[in-house]
Amino acid sequence: MKKLHFLATLFLCFTLAATAQETETLFTTTTGQDAPAPAGWQFASNTTINAVGLTKEALLSATQPQKNVLLYTAQNQPVEYWYFPGTSRKNALVIGGMHGSELSAVEVAKHLVQQLLQGQKPYYNVLVIPVLFPDNARAAMTCTKDRLQDNTGRYTTESAADPNRQMPAAGQPFLLQQPVDAVQREIENEMKALLHVIQLVKPERLLSIHAIRDQGRAGVFADPRTTCEGTALGFDSDEDLALLMAEHIQAFGGTCRGNNLDQAPTALYYLDPAIAPAGQKQMRSYQSPLLQGKSRGVSLGTWSSTAVCHNDGSLSRPAIRTFTVEFPGYLAPAEYKTRKEQQRYQRMVTVYADAIRQYFLQAFAVEGPVFAPEPFASN
Numbered sequence: 001m002k003k004l005h006f007l008a009t010l011f012l013c014f015t016l017a018a019t020a021q022e023t024e025t026l027f028t029t030t031t032g033q034d035a036p037a038p039a040g041w042q043f044a045s046n047t048t049i050n051a052v053g054l055t056k057e058a059l060l061s062a063t064q065p066q067k068n069v070l071l072y073t074a075q076n077q078p079v080e081y082w083y084f085p086g087t088s089r090k091n092a093l094v095i096g097g098m099h100g101s102e103l104s105a106v107e108v109a110k111h112l113v114q115q116l117l118q119g120q121k122p123y124y125n126v127l128v129i130p131v132l133f134p135d136n137a138r139a140a141m142t143c144t145k146d147r148l149q150d151n152t153g154r155y156t157t158e159s160a161a162d163p164n165r166q167m168p169a170a171g172q173p174f175l176l177q178q179p180v181d182a183v184q185r186e187i188e189n190e191m192k193a194l195l196h197v198i199q200l201v202k203p204e205r206l207l208s209i210h211a212i213r214d215q216g217r218a219g220v221f222a223d224p225r226t227t228c229e230g231t232a233l234g235f236d237s238d239e240d241l242a243l244l245m246a247e248h249i250q251a252f253g254g255t256c257r258g259n260n261l262d263q264a265p266t267a268l269y270y271l272d273p274a275i276a277p278a279g280q281k282q283m284r285s286y287q288s289p290l291l292q293g294k295s296r297g298v299s300l301g302t303w304s305s306t307a308v309c310h311n312d313g314s315l316s317r318p319a320i321r322t323f324t325v326e327f328p329g330y331l332a333p334a335e336y337k338t339r340k341e342q343q344r345y346q347r348m349v350t351v352y353a354d355a356i357r358q359y360f361l362q363a364f365a366v367e368g369p370v371f372a373p374e375p376f377a378s379n
């Protein structure tokens with residue numbers, strides 16, 4: 001923790017000193033390049049996805065920032081992803097707009113893309129999906145009633161499960177041939193695409209940008225990584241990195257009171273079970289009997305932070321270092337009524353995106369090589 005904080009302080013000082021130079025791009029292009037969509041990578045709503053032709057190489061081979069399309073939605077909107085090559089061989093994934101109702105979170109993801117196009121090269125190669133459910137975000141944007149009261153854009157349909165509860169069982173792979181979640185519901189196409197990408201890339205770290213109504217709960221949270229069977233692997237480095245991001249947000253005037261930095265700093269989301277010490281069983285929120293209906297199922301955070309073990313090695317992966325950002329409030333800055341509020345939340349968007357770019361995507365708490373567990377105890 002101390003070492004990380006020392007590095008962070010150095011980084012913060014550098015950041016403050018170098019702001020004026022940040023507009024200088026390290027890329028040869030500032031606009032990115034559109035690449036042709038890989039063949040077969042399109043899910044019409046009534047087709048199976050067996051023909052998906054994407055490979056890890058196709059996702060990660062570009063040497064310059066690149067925009068591409070993951071799939072087209074039921075309303076024929078593209079789900080876009082950006083790829084930014086980093087300075088290492090490690091990979092990160094950033095997701096915005098899993099909940100279309102959280103338009104502020106979409107703004108953070110889009111701002112991050114603009115920053116990456118103009119600024120410092122990341123340490124991690126990073127895929128950014130700014131709006132995972134563009135049809136739902138459109139529903140929120142075009143809503144003429146009180147979209148917050150109606151939670152417009154959170155669910156795709158009246159009967160659809162919460163997008164963030166459509167993952168396979170913790171420890172189990174996503175199967176293209178059998179795309180059902182932990183409670184046997186058909187997974188929505190947008191989520192199928194995301195799960196497939198995660199399974200192909202097996203990123204070292206993942207961050208999903210959400211927003212939260214109760215602004216006192218906003219902040220940066222980590223999911224505890226576990227083995228396939230749910231044994232805790234240790235939370236310290238995940239918490240350190242989440243708190244570094246939170247400290248940056250607070251230092252630059254942002255709100256992240258859910259991290260409780262001034263009293264008892266924490267990276268544990270307030271609804272999640274306590275963190276188990278390494279080697280002990282980690283409880284998960286989906287195990288709560290209180291979660292029913294749309295809220296029943298496994299979240300992305302639980303699924304990605306749990307290792308996957310499968311006979312087919314291509315489907316297995318280590319536990320992914322996983323963060324959830326909860327931006328304060330659902331409204332995009334432009335939706336606020338007064339100019340002062342608009343400016344405040346625009347600054348908040350910038351500060352949150354900065355925290356992701358300068359800490360999550362740089363060489364902090366870098367993941368080491370993963371060793372297979374010893375098959376036999378030595379004596």
Ligand SMILES: [Zn+2]
Binds near residue numbers: 098102
């Ligand atoms: Zn959300």
